[in-house]
Amino acid sequence: MAGPVAKAPKSADQYRLPTNVKPVHYDLTIRTDLERLKFDGYVTTHLDIVRDTTSIQFHTSKLKFGHAKFASSSLDEPFVQEASSLKYSEEEERATLELPMTLPAGTKAELKIDFEGELTGAMMGYYRSAWEREGKTAYYSLTQFEPTAARRAFPCWDEPALKATFSMTMISRADTVNLANMPAISEDVYSPSLKESTDVVSWLSSKLSAVTTDESSEWKITKFEKTPPMSTYIVAWANGPFKYLEDTYKSPLSGKVRPLRVYTTPDLIHQAQFALDVKRKVLPLYEQVFDIEYPLPKLDTLVATDFDAGAMENWGLITGRTAAFLLDPKKSDLNGKKNVAITQSHEVAHMWFGNITTMEWWDNLYLNEGFASLMGETIILDRVFPEWKVHSAFISNELNQAMSLDAKLSSHPIEVECPDAEMANQIFDALSYDKAASVLRMLSRYVTEEKFLKGVSIYLKKHLYKNTVTRDLWQGIAEASGLDVPKVMDNWVKKMGFPVVKVTEVDGGIRVRQDRFLETGPADPKDNKTIWSIPLSLLTVGSNGKASVDHTILLDEREKFIPLDTSRPFKLNAGTVSVFRVLYSPERLVKVAEEAAKENSVFSREDRIGLVYDALALAKAGYTEVSSALTLYEAFRNEKECLIWSSISQSLYALSSTWFEHADILRELDAFRRELFVPIVKRLGYDYPEDEDIDQRQLRTTAILQSADAGDESVVAELLKRFKQAVETGDDSYIPPDLTAVTYRLAVQKGGRKEYDTVRAITSKPKTPQMGIAGMRAMGASQDKALQEETWQYIMTKTRDQDLFYFFIGLQENYAARRFLVQKFKQDYDALYQRFIDNFSIQGLIRRTFNTLASGKDYEETKAFFQGKDTSKYKMALEQALDTIKARAAWVERSSDDLRRWLSSRA
Structure with a gap:
């Protein structure tokens, strides 16, 4: 089968609906048939006629229509039009209803459409998810609409700015559970004489009377409360045999008590408690920080076994994959626990950023995702888990990831032109999330976090249930801070890239110069036109030996002189808060490294992490030698902080991964890694006491992982021994959860058929999501070409679609399988x-x-x-x-x- 060929580009206005009508309310009825894997229903959309019009356009995709009934105060009586007479554009995913007259502006109208669709495994729209019940495959259904897939589930105006209210009715088998954005207000078993839900009963009766096959299963009708005004992409519903855990939280603003639940299938519900606990803890914190009460009567989380993204912030009904929300406390590693907490807190942040206040169009996606990343994963999470040092971890997890992508010519601005659905699908990346979070964090430090959060609250309150653009946010923060926020921030969101600041020491101080940073080296003049307003955060040391930081210095021109006593230690970007790399002279870099390596350095943990990442990024771009980065890492030999060791380990892996086909360099790099990390393993051992300090736990894991990957014989032998003991006894406790991934990988890498089959069996029926992911990645670790081929066949024939990328990661991490992966992908x-x-x-x-x-x-x-x-x-x-x-x-x-x-x- 030949792949699709390139298409000619189309203009932006071909992808946006005309603005002659506006939906204000949807009455939506959906019937789900999990036995036939189909759904059908009808929707009545209440419309305001904004301008005189002779046609109505709306979005639809992959649906089959019955008939369309249109009523208006301008018509003597409603008219009915068969679906076949509607005009469809499959490429533009829209339909047009031609009207028999001109509807005048200012009037009201209603459009009722019957529709039906298939519950496919696409993980978009309204789709099916599989699970195993009593040894057989069973199904349930749920939605995923962001960014533009609501139109696959019901005909609608599928653009974020076209907010409306929704009244939802669900029809399903009586032995299943119905979930939606709002709480249920009634639930009745269907009978033709049912007096409740007259219209729904009449519609269902007509459907059942036309069915010739046996319809012995009872149906039930569930009606839900009306929603506030909301965008279509956060509408959600689900149907299946769900069980739940429940808790409540009390609003610190009103004293209201709201129910909180986590739903999933019965076999998994015992792993949902931690996600529920996190949700209960973070919700009141968000209310206090924003001074806005969570507006819905409940907040559910539904955990799905088939889910394309990580999770989704549907209002009142968060959804996501098992690894995002499930955790067995006795069998899960610390990273797994962090992932659940981060994901749950991130999605709860969206209840304000995105759901109450929504970006006007997808070009402002960062107003949702950047804020949810900063608030949910850092500011709020730090108040719940201060021992995780999330502000420091932000540099590795968000800032460095963002800068790595933004250092490419193929980067894009945070606020990115986004004409169509295909482009909207592609901007959910490290720029919309991590760079946006990073520049907002930079702004927070510049204006102070107190004024930043006050400005955010002003912004949200001014735009409750409305849509916003960047200037609305800047106005709120400017009002709280008294600063010219657009002047500082506009180029950070409207222009791609970020700067490198070169520091030249001169008489009486330093001269700093900014240029665009590219991973390929100094930018050509045509790519180096942006001047950023850079908060330099200059750290200096006084005569008393104590450090102070000036956060007010702004580099908003190409070059600037700063008076400074260069005989004392100094550093730009104190706390590694601003989004730029710093290029010192080789002589100054040596002094910075010496100070950073001191036991009581004036440079903070965040400073030292930033130095590690800057060193390698500058070397990669040719500004410095790689040897200077390695010399810096060697100077940190006595470092105590786990997060610095973690950043060093990531940097050394980047070198190893780049030179993966240079055996002589790999051999020496591995020797260097062993010198750094094996002594830590010898000091900390392999066991994880329950009351252990978090830093020590993380450091042990990092050291063992690096030592094993670098081929240390004693570490490899210990992990393989533990794998063998666990397999022979059936006792997983021989392998600490934090070492599961590296142990499985080593077993497959160093072993043969027996070890491969053992890990494959674990992967097929894992006890926890984290063990499943470890197994999937490990299946790619074999050095045997035949077993690599088996892994590929497993990928193509047996793997859930949501899990493919785990197998790809495993093959990519295996240097001996990288070219095999490329070959198979092309094939x-x-x-x-x-x-x-x-x-x-x-x-x-x-x-x-x-x-x-x-x-x-x-x-x-x-x-x-x-x-x-x-x-x-x-x-x-x-x-x-x-x-x-x-x-x-x-x-x-x-x-x-x-x-x-x-x-x-x-x-």
Whole structure:
């Protein structure tokens, strides 16, 4: 089957609905048939006629219509039009109803449409999810509408600014549970004589009377409360055999008590308590910070076994995958626990950012995601789990990830042009999330967190149940801070990229200069036109030896002189809060490294993490030698903080991954890693006491992982022994949860058929989501070509669609399987494209397949492979992958000799 060919671009106005009508309310009835895996229903949309019009356009995709009934105060009587007479555009995903007359502005209208659809496994729209009940595959159903898939479930005006209220009615088998955004107000078993829900009963009776097969199962009708005004992408419902855990929280603003639940299938519900606990803890904190009460009567979370993204912030009904919300406290690692807490808190943040106040269009997606990342994953989570040091971890988890992507020519602005649905699907990336969170964090530090949060509260209150653009946010923070926020921030969100600030020491101080930072080296003049307003956060040390930070200095021109005593330690970007790299002279960098390595350094934990990442990024771009970064890491040999060791380990992995086909360099790099990390393993051991300090626990895990990956014989032997004991006894406790992933991977990597089959069996029926993910990644670790082939066949025939990327990660992490992965992706491209044509996943698979290649030949072959293909659904991911290959290839060519010299000089 030939893949789709490239399409000609279309203008932006072809993808937006005309504004002649506006929906104000939907009466929506959905019947779910889990036995036939179908759904049907009808919707009555109440419309305001904004301008004189002779036609009505709305969104629809993959639905079959019955008839359309239109009524208006301008018509003597309603008219009915068969679906066949509607005009459809499959590419634009819309239908047009031509009217028999001109409707004047200011009038009201109603459009009622019958529809039906299939419950497919697409993980978009209204879809089915599979689970195992009594040894057999069973199904339940749920929705995923963001960004533009509500139109696959019911005809609607599927744009964020077209907010309306919703009254939902669900019809389902009587032995299932119905969930929606709002609480149920009634639930009745269907009978033709039922006096409640007269219209619904009449519709269902007509449907059942037309069915010739046996309809012995009882049906029930569930009606839900009316929603506040909301966008279609956060409408949600689900139907299935769900069980739940319940708790409540008391609003600190009103004293109201609201129910909180986590739903999932009966086999998994015992792992849902931690997610429920996190939700209970964070909700009152959000109310206090924003001074706005959560507006709905309840907040549910539904955990799904098939889910394309991580999680989704549907108002009142959060949804997400098992790894995002399930946790067995006795079998889960710390990273698994953090992931659940981060995800739950992030989605709860959206109840305000996105749901109450919504971006006007997808080009302002960051107003939702950047805030949810900063608030949910850092500011609020720090108040619940201060021991996790999330403000410091932000530098690794968000800031560095964002800068890595934004250092490419194929980057995009935070506020990105987004004309159509295909583009909207592609901007859910590290720029809309992590860079947006990073620049907001920078602004928070510049104006102070107190004024920042006050400004955010002003912004939300002014736009309750409305839609916003960037200037609305800036106005709120400007009102709270008294500062010219647009002047500081506009280029950070409207322009792509970020700066490198070069520090030159001169008489009486320093001269600083900003230029755009690119991973391929100094930018050409055509790519170096932006001048950012950079909060420099200058740290200086007084005569008393104590550090102070000036957060007021703003570099808003190309160059600037700053008076300073350079005989004392100083550092730009104190706390690594601002979004820029710092380029010191080699001599100054040595002094900075010496100060950073001191036991009681004036440079904070965040400063030291930033130094680690800056060192490698500058070396990759050719501003410095790789050897200078390695010298810095060596200076941290006596470091105590786990997060600094974690950043060093990530940086050393980046080097190893780039030079993965250079055996001599890999061998010496591994020796260096063993020198750094094996002593930590010897000091901390392999066991995890229950009352242990979090830092020590994380440091042990990092050290064991690095030592094992670097091939230390004693560490490898210990982990393989524990794997064998766990398998032979059936006792998982031999493998601490934090070491499950590395242990499984080593077992497959060092073992053969027996170990591979053991891990494959664990993967097929894991006891926890975290064990399942560890198994999936480990299946890609084999050095045996035949077992790699088996893994690929498993991917193509047995894996859930949501899990493919875990297998791709496993193959990508295995240096001996990287080219195998590329070969197989190309071979089965058409099948993979068709499998994921309706959701996000193809973009991630592109990245996981090609991002680790590192030669000019790889660049040319990858570019040639995609030539002529329809890349519209993953264009950005492909461009970023090509840029990544090019940058890695240039780095290998430029720095291999320097790397060899430094590594050999240590022998």
